[in-house]
Amino acid sequence: MTMDGLRQAASENEAAPPAAAPPQRARLLYIDNLRIALTALVVLHHTAVTYGNIPAWYYTEPAKDGSGLLLDVFVMFNQAFFMGFFFMIAGYFTPPSYDRKGGRLFYRDRLKRLGIPLLVFILLIRPMVNFVGFEQFRDRLPYWLYYFVSWDAGPMWFVEVLLVLAGVYVLIRRRDDRRAGGKADGSAFAAEADHQAAYGPRRAPDHKPLRPGAIIAFTVALALATYLWRMLVPTGTYFPVVGLPTPNFLPQYASFFVIGVLAFRRGWPQTLSRTAGRVGFTVTAVATLAYLPVLLTSPDAVDGHGTWQSLANAAWESTFAVGMVIGLTVFFRERLNRQGRAAGFLSRHAFAVYLIHPPVLVALGFAFRWLHAPAAAKFALVAALALPLCWAVGYVVRSLPRADRVL
Template structure:
């Protein structure tokens, strides 16, 4: 399978891996110990379907993903933006993003979300009336956005950057003499950490770490808006400095130490998991102020995000050296898997509610069903010429 000139094998495989993590992440949310369901308005639930079976191991898995994977997805989305604008021109680039991102968002945010959330309405109201469900979806629940939120936010980031490119075209067009030898691994980790800290911690204190806002389907996590846009811009900068030959070159010092970053990723996240209840106790007993407790937690959180991003990027750069059929096929269908998986997740979680199985078994069944179902659906959709052209 030949790659398009603007594609890079290990980035394709990493993007595909993150898509699988997204499916697994959503598959786990019905079975976490903190899951709760609000029958008055299920939009306020932690997840649209919540099971009585819980397992703390899925808390650890879900929280690990939440720390880094959306930030890394935005970074990856920015890597080839400048080259794409230069190749197509700003106008054609915006038109392409409209068809590739905004149109799928509209479809995913309406038709697919209506299909996905019907079990939630049944659980909340013990009613199966379709007309009442549609009215509730748009009026009471105010159009739950689900996973497509990432797509409309990414569309806005792309459009905003295209306008920046037009305004500062000479600077973006000028070649960059990037000396990767000056960027020692320790220095890269430090700057990456400080960059993430500046983008996340002030906003988490100001707005709260979990606050969402928006109108209709245009919903997003406001406390992470700067973090996500910053990581998207970091991706565009890495693309500008030819990341695949410099900072993330196959023989770059940062990449050669990929096992170290994986170990650090695991150790720091373990520290975050252990620190959370301990810090809560210290705050409750007065040993720490609430500000101090959150400051320590957010600092470890940012360090975990930093090491996780670096660990997965360097590991895939070091290990993804040649084409493999399964990974290539997954890469071809990753975007459609992301778009299509949510209805499979919620309906399977709904069907499994009364099945006497432990939480992990239900999670595994949900994940496999959602992954295979969305993959096969995407495979069939890609046979449609207009879908194959843009997605």
């Protein structure tokens, strides 16, 4: 090419507009805000357990007055849906993360972003909170032996289950890819630990409205599955080593994760109408009123064992969970689909709060054990301090070198 030709080509290149950058995908701010709310519910849930009548926490002060019953009711309503909602959000972000990273990279990323916090909790945080139960064994065995005998993952059981579900999702996708004659490219799963997965999909989902009949059918199937499951795994069953505190809810956790995957592929959150949100909240109220006579006359309805009361409990839990998920999804999408600096801060540090809230709550419990007050009053006091303190500690933890790459 001549010198004149080179100058002409350079001139054309300078004049040509740059290649259009891929459009920035809108962040799903209402899901970020949902995660903030659910994380706050985790902190409040364990604070209520601390001062209620359910001794299922590292530090507890069993209630000595009737207000402890109110805390137990809060725990029951919360337990009916909030962890299932976490699993559904995780499932929703599974397909885009899988598509973007591929199976091997995806699962390696899951092991880093979920496995490292799990190890941090077990090896560093758990010894700081597990000593309370050691008092009754102090004369019989050393702490190191008690530590291993009482092994569990605490609240990080959620992460353990997510890792299992991630592995199952990878295997299913690879099998489907092989059947389709394509390249098995991997997996994607835990949205809570994947900040980037909060952006829109690589390819747009097929928007298929969620029909009322399908919602009803799923709710009935979940209720029956829960009822049958609790014949084998009644409420109060504890899986040692794994440390899963609520294995009686596994049908809900697994099915909500699957529904989350389908919700992404079919664009269900975007197709839910405002009327569907109102109906969701209304159904939860009606189901609760219908279930109250059973609960008040048969407190053991929550236990399982195949009784008709257990079937009523499973029906209420399933209906309540589905209604709350639909209602809250629409409410946050319509009313809370924006973020300022404060909400952005809360969102960035939500997973860190989930990780570090146990020592914060135990420390506050010890700090106020001298205070003689009604259970509900101590709950309100500690909760008001715990929420901002958890986010402050979460900020400090994420400020450690490279911590933000995991949390």
